[in-house]
Amino acid sequence: MPFESTISAVPTVLAENDRSKITRWDFEPGATTGWHEHEMDYAVVILTDSTMAYEADGEVTEKQVKPGDSYLRPKGVQHDVKNAGPGPLSFIEIETKP
Template identity: 50%
Template sequence: MGEAQGTAIATVQVDSDVVRVTRWDFPVKGANTGWHRHAYDYVVVPMMDGTLAIKGADGTVTQAPLKAGVSYARPAGVEHDVINDTDGPMAFVEIEVLRGG
């Protein structure tokens, strides 16, 4: 899978030698990031409660219920499309670790 343009809105807030912080806004149910592979380890911080559908490269779809402020981390190499499965807007902040401190 290659990178594909999605309908979610990515706003880079910080882009340094150490981290990249991006806010992802999904304005409606079904908005998505598009297919992508993470080149770096990353942390996701949900901005609100909601559910995302995570479509993996193998075609499986996993429901991911999120709670505002409850973070999770994933390693580099993850390939997926992230889809808003909430009946309304959804948003999270993604923090990519570009190099060790």
Template identity: 45%
Template sequence: MRPACTATVVVDDDRVRVTRFDFAPGAETGWHRHGHDYVIVAVSDCPMLLEEPGGGVRRVLVPAGTAYRRAQGVEHNVVNDGAAAMSFVEVEVKG
């Protein structure tokens, strides 16, 4: 069993939810499905292990200061696959 990451909601209103995620090495989000389109902005380098439905696994590196976006409905578990702590900010776009 992996430790859980820390999720800190920074803004939550009728338009957006902004959450900072902090991971110790090996920590995970737990399985979840995104209910909104979202953008991730890496605070630190983020070496991620992405566990996907059906047993799929991908490793990606999101460098500090970069961003990516995904559509509503993505389902996965995000794991810190590195030896150092990692952090990112997620912005969910509501409606």
């Protein structure tokens, strides 16, 4: 079931060139990215303590995250990310262009 939210996460592009794109994402409690699909492989580095919910392929995964946590994801997966915690959630997303 898709996340229900009227609050959108706020992306801020910090740097971009022909090889990569770096974006900071800031979420109020309950905010989501909305359904999207990356055209590039990407890495995420968490900046704040929070609870992150990730929905893809009909499954929701909820995880406690803390500053410095990181993960890699492949391009091409439709998904939505939600701040399921009581405070703000922020992370840096680094996309690598082909």
